[in-house]
Amino acid sequence: MLAAMSDKPPVLRLRGVYSERLSPVSIDLAAGECAAITGPSGSGKSLLLRQVADLDPGHGEVELDGAPRSGMRGHAWRRQVIYCQAEAGWWDDHVAPHYTDAARAAELFQRLGLAPGKMDALVQELSTGERQRAALARALALAPRALLLDEPTAALDPEATARVETELRRYLDGGAAILMVTHNPEQARRMARRGWRMEQGRLEPQWT
C-alpha cells in the first residue's frame, strides 16, 4: 500500500489533448496542485478547459487518478471533472433549486461572502459577482476531484476575490486539482505553482 502511495498517479493527466483549434496539450496535475493558464482572449484557453471536461468533440486522452476518460461515460466524467463557465448558465429562475445539498450550499455561501438570503432570491436579482460566486458554490458543493475554472474572479472586488482564493486553497488541501484560466497574472502567481501561456491555440510553459 505504501509503495503504491509513492507512485500515485496524478489527479488529472492530459495526454495529447487537441482539437481543430488547439495544438496537443500534455499536463500532469498532482493532488493539491493548481495550474494557471493566461493569454489573450480568443487564444483557446476556454476551448482547452472544454476539451478536458469533454464538452466538445476532440482527440487525446485525459486520466483521472489513473483512470482513462474513454472508459467512463461522459456524464460520469463531468461529475468528477467540473468545468465552471466564465458566464454560468442557470436552469431555474430561483437560486435554491440549483443546489441538491442545502446545508452544504449554505456553508459555501457563507464562506464565499454571499448573504444567506441570496439562497431564496431569483437568479436575476443577484449581481454579476454574486452569480459568479453562487456558480462556484454550485460546483464546490458537488466535491469534484478536479475543477476547471474559467476566470473565476473576473467580476469580483479584491475582498471577494480573496475569499474565493481562500476557499479554493481549502478545496486543494483536500487533495483535489485545479486548472485555472485567468486574466490576472498576480492571481496566477498567488494560486498556481506552475503557469502556462496560451497563444493562438498553442500552450507554452511560462514559469514552474
Place this chain on the structure above:
Amino acid sequence: MDVIKLQALDLVIASLLVLLSAGISSALRLNLQRQVLWAALRTVVQLLLVGHILRIVFAHAAPWLTALVVAVMMALAAREVAARPKARLARRGNGQVGAMAVVATTVVTALFILSTALRPEPWYDPRYTIALVGIVLGSVLNAASLALDGVLSGVRRDRLAIEARLSLGATAHQAFASLLRESVRRGIVPSINQMSAAGIITLPGIMTGQIIAGMDPIDAAKYQILLMFLLCGASGMAAMGAAYGAMRRLTDERGRLRLDRLLSER
C-alpha cells in the same frame, strides 16, 4: 341516405363568397386578393383531384393501392413537419425526425383503431384506412412540427443552462428535461383545446359532414368522440417522438450538446 347532391352551378354561386373576400381585401388595400383567388383555385383543383383518386382507390380496394396512397400522404406530412421549423438539423435531420414521428405514430394509432373500434372488412378497407390516416396525419403533423420547432428554437436560447447542467455531471436527458417538457407541451396543447371546445364552440368537421350526409347526430357524435381520442393519443406520441428525436440529434454518445449539428437559420 338523403344527401343533397351539389351541382357545379351550386359551387359557382358559392364562389361569390370568395369574390366577396377578395373584394374586401381590395377595398381595404390588404393586397391579398391575388392570394385569396389563388388559394381558392388550389382548393378546387386539389380537392377534385383527391376526390377522383379516392374514387379509383375505393373502387379497386386493392391493398397495394391503399398502401401507396397512405405512404404518399405520410411522406407529404413528414416533409411538412421538417419544413415548418425555422432552424434546420444537419444531414437532413429534420426530415428524419419528421418521418420517424409521423410514420410511427400514424401507423400505431391507425392500426389500433382498425383492430379495436372499427374493424372494417377487409381490415385495410380504403374507405376507412385512408380517411382515418388523413385525419390522424393532420394532428400528428401539427403536434410534431410544434414540438420539433420548440426544441430547435429553444436549444440555442437555453444553451448556457443546458451546458451548465452537463458541466455538473447531468446526463443529456436530464440537461434537456425542461426544454423537452416545454416542447412536448406545445405540441399537445392544441389537441387538448380541440377536445375541450368540441361541440360547444365549433361543430367538428367530421361530425358536421356525417350529419349532413344523413347520419343520426348521436352516432355522428360517437364517431367524433372516437376520433378525438385518437387524435389526442396521436398528437401526444408525435410530439414526444419529434422532441426526443431532435434531442438525440443534438447530443452525442458522450452526452455532449452538439450545436454544430444545428444549421444557422434561414
